[in-house]
Amino acid sequence: EVLLTQSPATLSLSPGERASLSCRASQSVSDSLAWYQQKPGQAPRLLIYDASKRPTGIPARFSGSGSGTAFTLTISRLEPEDFAVYYCQQRDNWPPTFGGGTKVEIK
């Protein structure tokens, strides 16, 4: 099973700042990686799939990059509604697995 390690565990930033979140895989997952946002009491929301593609309706301030074992989610300018927990997930190796999450909190 592929282990996904997210860092940092917590990121303290102010609105308007840039956020960079890391996800590292224990073995190559090619570009088969997604990012999700989860707010308290809500289900996860798909932000990025195939490492860098945005589903319809996801704002352009969210971008993803990377391949193989190292991936990054970037939020170009944090909006108040972006403070949440973010998870990565791989689907290249069975079973699908999720990272432990990065909490983006208001500084």
Add this chain to the structure above:
Amino acid sequence: EVQLVQSGGVVVQPGGSLRLSCDASGFTFDDFAMHWVRQTPEKGLQWVSLISWNGGLTYYADSVKGRFTVSRDNSNNSLFLQMDSLQPGDTALYFCARANYGDYPDSWGQGTLVTVSS
């Protein structure tokens, strides 16, 4: 608008059984495979099961294989998870989710809290 509405939470004793349901609307249900994913504070998000569009193929996490059974009723746009031989370690918030863009979970239900306790 895609909607996935799940059944309510429940408490069940160890060794007991439970059937979760997930009712879909706002999309052509039988065009999509469907996932079950669970979440706990300790273990985070854990994929549980996947069923193909017609129910012909099913997949399970090792931790639930042989105890859980996923099924679907495309005539009623519903997804199910039959959970048998429940253990305290199965206590979690269970989400159904549509598989899209390959098979990533893209739209999620609101979750059903399952508590296994005596």
